[in-house]
Amino acid sequence: MHWKNWPDYLGVPDERGYARFHETGFLILVGKNRDISTILEHHRALGIPFEEWDLETLQEREPFLDLHSFYPPRRPDDERFGETSGEQLTGAVFIPSGGYVNDPQLSVHNVQRAAEANGATFRFKAEVVEIRQADGRVAGIRLQGNEEIDSPIVVNAAGPHSFMVNRMAGIEESMKIKTRALRHEVHYVPAPDGYVIEKHGHVTSDDDIAGYNRPETGNLLLVGSQDPECDPLDWVDDPDNFNREISDEQWRAQVYRQAQRIPGLPVGGQARGIVDLYDVSDDWIPIYDKSDLRGFYLAIGTSGNQYKNGPMAGLLMAELIHACENGHDHDENPVQVRCPITGLVLDTGFYARNRDINEDSSFSVMG
Ligand SMILES: Cc1cc2nc3c(=O)[nH]c(=O)nc-3n(C[C@H](O)[C@H](O)[C@H](O)COP(=O)(O)OP(=O)(O)OC[C@H]3O[C@@H](n4cnc5c(N)ncnc54)[C@H](O)[C@@H]3O)c2cc1C
Incomplete structure (x- = not known):
């Protein structure tokens, strides 16, 4: 709610404008490997509305998706990559109030201005x-x-x-x-033909392929990983000194996995994205x-x-x-x-x- 009413929450203007919360909805794709009963229980207890979609509804609402199960997630050099057991996902849960904030750097500048108005110095x-x-x-x-x-x-x-x-x-x-520092990459890929951000652009979490995506400015999809067991974790001992280059191998792993779910995803382009560190607790x-x-x-x-x-x-x-x-x-x-x-x-x-x-x-x- 604070993000939805961001200018009110801040209570002061920012000469650079405000970051914006995009209420695109949050879509959780559900396969046999994923038990989401606890998540639903929490949403019920907190009064957060959600919709449970069967496979038919999912296909109708998300025509870009291939609903086969590809579990377990694999690396592209695994000879079984892209194989499906023939089974399908079981459905999805859609949380309409979910979304993302378009510009994190602007959002912290907004917070800086609000803090300064309350006596903070930076x-x-x-x-x-x-x-x-x-x-x-x-x-x-x-x-x-x-x-x-x-x-x-x-x-x-x-x-x-x-x-x-x-x-x-x-x-x-x-x-x-x-806590420890973990190197992570997120990647940008053009949206498939016919994909309209306003209509199809949810934040989507997909345990079956261990990936998530959300819309990004410029009709792009931002593609991230949910850290499947097959991906090595890249712990960093010195957070001032780590490889900031996108790795072709990890780009392929994350983007190709998404392309299993979104067959029209253009994966031929140059690897693009962001590399940075998570601050991970045990x-x-x-x-x-x-x-x-x-x-x-x-x-x-x-x-x-x-x-x-x-x-x-x-x-x-x-x-x-x-x-x-x-x-x-x-x-x-x-x-x-x-x-x-x-x-x-x-x-x-x-x-x-x-x-x-x-x-x-x-x-x-x-x-
Ligand atoms: C690639 C990537 C994608 C992410 N995507 C998401 C997402 O989609 N959704 C989400 O919720 N979160 C996401 N996160 C996590 C999110 O960025 C963090 O949770 C958030 O930035 C934490 O904010 P923070 O202020 O605690 O720390 P930070 O934003 O890390 O800020 C810490 C600050 O402390 C400063 N600092 C450190 N040491 C010193 C020192 N010795 N002296 C002075 N200053 C110091 C640093 O320079 C930095 O400015 C992502 C993170 C990464 C790396």
Whole structure:
């Protein structure tokens, strides 16, 4: 809802304009390998409308799709790549209120302007090299070049560098759940002939081929991977130094898998896309928490999937920090946050740094 009413949420103008939420709907293709009963249960409990489509409806609504099952996902050099058992998917679930935000960089500029209007200041191109401590709690940071900034509260929101900042604070070893940087690619492919973004352009998740796609500006499809077992995970030890080139091999794996589902997808062009790092926690669920260093807080482990949760993550962290700084024992009695729109209460203990690994997680970018 915050994204839908983005200008109202921000409450201030931005000279660059606003990022826009595209309410395209979210389509989950369902095959025999996928049990989505928990997802539906959560949607029912939260009052989020969804439609269950049988195969006929799916074919009618999505004429571009080949509905055969290709499970399990394979790499294109596997001789069985593209084989189908002859079985079909079982149907789909469509969530009309799903969608995507067109311009993440503009969206964070929007947030910058809103924060500035509330007294925040920003420093860009300044690297934190030390988390300073005094009297058993955080005292501030030191920047490259030796400048010190004093602060009784520091939040680690360093994305894929989160583990490095935790090491600076000396708290990494005291956490049960840790974070690591994972290299990931998303690719752009022209939409097939006859594909009209406004009509067919949903965000689509497809476990059967372990891929997702969504529309991208310029009548393109953005194609991503849901990390099937056959794909090697490319963990990165130094987030300042990794291969930023699209790999032809991974491009083929992701785009060819999508072409199984969308046979008209033009796959002959040049490999194009984005390479960057996910900040992945051990169970692919974020850590929103305090730490064992007083005054040092954690908003990390976004695992490739927390972007649109930003507004709620901000609220959650603000309430958590406020409570802890006023003497609340969050480890013993996790802070409960009332969600401003649904009125539901979020138990922030779910995101604790010392939780047991959540075995119900998808252990993928799907969270
Ligand atoms: C290829 C790709 C595709 C993605 N697609 C999606 C998607 O479709 N949907 C979704 O929900 N999410 C997606 N994500 C994940 C999403 O980008 C992250 O969840 C989100 O960016 C996390 O925001 P953040 O502010 O926590 O961290 P980041 O956006 O990573 O920002 C961290 C900031 O900290 C700075 N920093 C780090 N170390 C230091 C230091 N020592 N000193 C000073 N500054 C420092 C970094 O420079 C950076 O500016 C994707 C990620 C990737 C890589």
